Amino acid sequence: MLMxxxxxxxxxxxxxxxxxxxxxxxxxxxxxWVAAALAASVVVALLIARNRLANQRPxxxxxxxxxxxxxxxxxxxxxxxxxxxxxxxxxxxxxxxVLLPKPLPDMxxxxxxxxxxxxxxxxxxxxxxxxxxxxxxxxxxSADRAVHLFLRDQKQ
Amino acid sequence: MKFLQPALAIMPQxxxxxxxxxxxxxxxxxxxxxxxxxxxxxxxDELLRLVPEDVxxxxxxxxxxxxxxSFLNSRFYERxxxxxxxxxxxxxxxxxxxxxxxxxxxxxxxxxxxxLRDEIFGDAVVISYRPALGKDKKPEQGLILVxxxxxxxxxxxxxxxxxxxxxxxxxDKRSHAGAxxxxxxxxxxxxxxxxxxSLLALSPNEDALEQLIDRDQAAAGAGxxxxxxxxxxxxxAEALATLWINPRIFEAEMERHAEHARGSDAILHRAIMxxxxxxxxxxxxxxxxxxxxxxxxxxxxxxxxxxEPARQFLTAETKPSELWSRFPENAILxxxxxxxxxxxxxxxxxxxxxxxxxxxxxxxxxxASAALGDNVVDDIxxxxxxxxxxxxxxxxxxxxxxxxxxxxxxRVQRGKTNPPVDxxxxxxxxxxxxxxxxxxxxxxxxxxxxxxxxLKRDGAEINYLKNDKQFPPGxxxxxxxxxxxxxxxxxxxxxxxxxxxxxxxxxxPAGVPLLRLSVVQLSRFLEERKDILADxxxxxxxxxxxxxxxxxxxxxxxxxLFESVEFSQQPSVDRISLALRVRTADPLKR
Numbered sequence: 001m002l003m004x005x006x007x008x009x010x011x012x013x014x015x016x017x018x019x020x021x022x023x024x025x026x027x028x029x030x031x032x033w034v035a036a037a038l039a040a041s042v043v044v045a046l047l048i049a050r051n052r053l054a055n056q057r058p059x060x061x062x063x064x065x066x067x068x069x070x071x072x073x074x075x076x077x078x079x080x081x082x083x084x085x086x087x088x089x090x091x092x093x094x095x096x097x098v099l100l101p102k103p104l105p106d107m108x109x110x111x112x113x114x115x116x117x118x119x120x121x122x123x124x125x126x127x128x129x130x131x132x133x134x135x136x137x138x139x140x141x142s143a144d145r146a147v148h149l150f151l152r153d154q155k156q
Numbered sequence: 157m158k159f160l161q162p163a164l165a166i167m168p169q170x171x172x173x174x175x176x177x178x179x180x181x182x183x184x185x186x187x188x189x190x191x192x193x194x195x196x197x198x199x200x201d202e203l204l205r206l207v208p209e210d211v212x213x214x215x216x217x218x219x220x221x222x223x224x225x226s227f228l229n230s231r232f233y234e235r236x237x238x239x240x241x242x243x244x245x246x247x248x249x250x251x252x253x254x255x256x257x258x259x260x261x262x263x264x265x266x267x268x269x270x271x272l273r274d275e276i277f278g279d280a281v282v283i284s285y286r287p288a289l290g291k292d293k294k295p296e297q298g299l300i301l302v303x304x305x306x307x308x309x310x311x312x313x314x315x316x317x318x319x320x321x322x323x324x325x326x327x328d329k330r331s332h333a334g335a336x337x338x339x340x341x342x343x344x345x346x347x348x349x350x351x352x353x354s355l356l357a358l359s360p361n362e363d364a365l366e367q368l369i370d371r372d373q374a375a376a377g378a379g380x381x382x383x384x385x386x387x388x389x390x391x392x393a394e395a396l397a398t399l400w401i402n403p404r405i406f407e408a409e410m411e412r413h414a415e416h417a418r419g420s421d422a423i424l425h426r427a428i429m430x431x432x433x434x435x436x437x438x439x440x441x442x443x444x445x446x447x448x449x450x451x452x453x454x455x456x457x458x459x460x461x462x463x464e465p466a467r468q469f470l471t472a473e474t475k476p477s478e479l480w481s482r483f484p485e486n487a488i489l490x491x492x493x494x495x496x497x498x499x500x501x502x503x504x505x506x507x508x509x510x511x512x513x514x515x516x517x518x519x520x521x522x523x524a525s526a527a528l529g530d531n532v533v534d535d536i537x538x539x540x541x542x543x544x545x546x547x548x549x550x551x552x553x554x555x556x557x558x559x560x561x562x563x564x565x566x567r568v569q570r571g572k573t574n575p576p577v578d579x580x581x582x583x584x585x586x587x588x589x590x591x592x593x594x595x596x597x598x599x600x601x602x603x604x605x606x607x608x609x610x611l612k613r614d615g616a617e618i619n620y621l622k623n624d625k626q627f628p629p630g631x632x633x634x635x636x637x638x639x640x641x642x643x644x645x646x647x648x649x650x651x652x653x654x655x656x657x658x659x660x661x662x663x664x665p666a667g668v669p670l671l672r673l674s675v676v677q678l679s680r681f682l683e684e685r686k687d688i689l690a691d692x693x694x695x696x697x698x699x700x701x702x703x704x705x706x707x708x709x710x711x712x713x714x715x716x717l718f719e720s721v722e723f724s725q726q727p728s729v730d731r732i733s734l735a736l737r738v739r740t741a742d743p744l745k746r
Contacts, residue, residue, distance in 0.1 A: 099707075138413065142212050142289065142406065143213065146213055
């Protein structure tokens with residue numbers, strides 16, 4: 001025996017349509033806020049960018065750049081730096097020098113100049129340092145020239 | 157199909173191996189590609205590609221941004237800012253002048269030091285110089301190259317500089333090979349400037365700049381620049397700053413100098429030239445490391461070009477002196493090495509002609525014969541060394557003797573003579589000490605007399621000089637033999653402090669150590685004896701004790717920043733490296 005066909009309650013169709021529309025509105029609400037937030041961000045970003053561009057635009061009339069002699073500033077900075085380094089070095093050395101022990105009393109054998117009596121080949125060995133510096137002179141003088149060239153302090 | 161079964165059985169294994177190989181090859185290829193890309197992208201390499209090969213000097217500074225950032229955020233820098241050294245640096249009219257000049261400069265350019273440091277100079281800076289030497293006498297050339305991180309900012313800064321100096325300089329636009337550059341003239345000279353993207357090139361020579369433009373246009377896709385290869389071979393490729401010296405460029409001029417020398421000078425010059433020609437490159441590099449800073453001088457040689465004695469001397473197996481394990485644990489300063497007198501003799505002989513060598517030998521024998529016998533060169537010298545060293549250590553606390561223990565030690569063998577070599581040397585020192593005492597006491601009397609005394613230690617005789625009036629507390633110069641070493645020391649106690657081999661287990665500097673200054677031990681010594689030292693300083697310099705204490709405090713506070721200073725040799729087949737390393741108490745890098 002067959003069951004009787006189910007009969008939908010009255011107004012079901014309207015109820016479904018109403019609920020579907022409500023659900024759609026509910027789901028669309030966040031999207032709206034997201035879209036609104038994005039739009040606001042874009043507007044804010046555009047405003048910031050506009051302000052920045054306006055600030056960056058060159059304004060020739062404004063005498064903002066002081067005509068400072070750059071070379072003079074560089075020279076002063078260089079001299080000041082050299083002075084700072086020398087002063088700090090002197091200060092540190094002077095403070096440390098007090099720690100050095102008192103010189104020993106004159107010892108006859110030490111001060112007799114015993115080493116000076118070595119002449120001839122040993123003397124020439126002593127002169128090896130001098131010979132080395134003579135042979136290396138092109139290297140040393142080139143280094144000196146290079147420093148002067150880059151510091152624009154031409155040495156003729 | 158049965159015959160296929162074994163093959164089928166190993167197929168999965170074979171496939172796995174194949175797959176592994178393929179993956180391995182692919183990974184390798186990716187790594188190589190990345191390495192190549194990284195190399196190609198290195199700002200330093202980009203600049204070094206533009207440096208001509210005939211430069212004499214080349215200074216390379218790289219990664220200033222990263223290194224300085226790490227340094228400025230380190231614990232060391234934080235501590236340094238509260239040290240007296242920093243206060244000295246920052247206070248003074250010159251410091252104010254520096255700040256004012258720097259501010260004026262930066263304001264004029266609308267920039268800041270961090271921006272300049274990070275965006276303009278932060279990647280790489282190269283300065284090269286070619287001297288006007290040699291037969292062709294090419295004019296000297298200098299180049300400054302900068303590889304900025306922000307090309308726009310670089311261009312903007314150059315324009316601003318020109319704008320700010322508009323009244324002081326004259327600018328002419330010029331071009332070469334389709335590239336534009338400009339000439340700047342001012343009261344002090346002319347230089348030429350080329351800007352392309354992130355590259356800034358400056359030179360006082362127009363030729364140099366035009367050649368650079370040619371190299372710049374031809375450089376794309378070239379291999380590893382020769383200068384980078386040189387730095388890699390010298391082990392200086394990663395340093396923060398490296399000065400590279402090209403020995404070849406100076407060779408002709410040095411030869412010319414050598415040609416003018418006569419007699420023994422000529423032999424000396426020729427010997428020096430032989431060594432110079434064997435040099436492939438020299439690098440002086442500076443690196444910041446987490447534990448400290450290192451300054452390293454490296455010579456790269458071609459051993460085949462060296463004279464045989466020099467090759468043996470320079471490439472001989474080098475190892476730390478045994479004295480590193482004998483000097484006391486609390487040593488403030490230790491200097492120790494090994495010297496084979498035979499090899500030294502042959503090496504020094506290369507600087508002399510046979511006649512001079514013979515004369516030197518005769519003179520040595522004649523001078524020392526009274527004390528050491530007739531044939532010092534053959535009977536004594538071969539039995540000296542190889543270990544030698546010097547040490548300064550704090551004396552034990554709780555005593556009035558504050559003078560540091562000092563000891564100089566030389567390994568001496570007994571040799572074949574009678575008396576033995578070690579005893580002959582002690583006898584010689586004893587004779588000298590006796591003469592010294594006699595001569596001193598001729599002019600001094602009473603409690604100012606000098607006395608030569610002796611005592612026994614483990615059966616060995618220790619001789620020492622005594623003068624309580626003139627010598628500071630703890631100073632009694634002494635000498636004697638101990639464990640195969642001839643020792644000259646500041647007192648008999650300093651000789652006692654020298655331990656047996658392996659007695660000390662302190663951390664050794666890397667490579668072959670030659671010198672170590674322990675700042676920690678020095679600070680401890682100053683701290684433990686600050687009162688005695690303040691009294692001594694006040695008396696010596698005729699100042700108040702408070703003033704002397706202030707001096708001491710300054711030194712102690714400055715020393716507290718550091719742990720040690722080490723000097724060592726890093727031997728290798730074709731390189732001789734000497735490294736000076738300053739270790740800091742706190743990490744030098746973030």
